[in-house]
Amino acid sequence: MLSTWLRVIRIRFLLASVIAVSNGLAISYWKYYTIDPIYAILTYVGVIFLHASVDLLNDYWDYKRGIDIATKRTKFSGGTGVLPENLLAPRTVYIAGLVFLILGASIGAYFILVRGVAIAIILGFAVIAIYFYSTRIVNAGLGELFVAIKGAMIVLGSLYVQNAVLEPAAIYGGAIVGILSATVLFINSFPDYEADKSRGRRTLVIILGRKTASTIFPMFIIAAYALIAGGIFFGLTKVYSLISFVSMPFAIKSALSLRKDPQGIDNIVTAMASTVTYSRITGFLLALGYIL
Secondary structure (H helix, E strand, O other), X not given: OHXXXXXXXXXXXXXXXXXXXXXXXXXXXXXXXXXXXXXXXXXXXXXXXXXXXXXXXXXXHHHHOOHHHXXXXXXOXXXXXOOOOOOOOHHHHHHHHHHHHHHHHHHHHXXXXXXXXXXXXXXXXXXXXXXXXXXXXXXXXXXXXXXXXXHHHHHHHHHHHHHOOOOHHHXXXXXXXXXXXXXXXXXXXXXXXXXHHHOOOOOHHXXXXXXXXXXXXHHHHHHHHHHHHHHHHHOOOOXXXXXXXXXXXXXXXXXXXXXXXXXXXXXXXXXXXXXXXXXXXXXXXXXXXXXX
């Protein structure tokens, strides 16, 4: 049963939120030379709860709409398969999603009391967006934008909890982390193209078409690297942040694999695997660069 719950929560993908919080804390340490360990732990826990919530609710709604039944599941896309395999009841997954949302929001509510209105704005956006992500937001083709904003707000919020300031470096670093997360979501939409389209979902890949989407995919990668390098000149990243360019071979591999055949499942899976690796390495090394 535990393995089933870890599967439906998509435990591996929670790493994206861990990376976002880590970047916020790293920027806090870089700029203000201190980190409150209790606040840091609470931030990690709260953000992970919220991330688990969106994954659970996404699995529920994709199953209810028949998307998970119509799509071919891969290691990185097509849902967890828990509901189509009848391993858990749909209502149980939905309730679990709401419970995680409430738990995450409760930790956020505590930070509202100690840090004020800025956290209330960030938390309010998170709660509303999480609940409507799998229906209204994705249907409007705004999934990637939501994920990018979510990543940026996690970075900014993690720093604000520590120092109660709106640090420009956190806004800038948050944009980089957000792009990394959006890149993963974007490429993971390719295998679900037909299933999503047949059930009325409008992902960015559906809006652009697979050929055009595969052409603009490298722009996500170029934008992240450009922001990392460009931020050095404005004191928003550090020269040590360039260690994140170590991930470039994975970025190149993902772009070439997708460009070769944006419809062939083997090439897409290779591209997705490389993109996830690129995103994780870049995000972690970016955080490390802030504290070196």
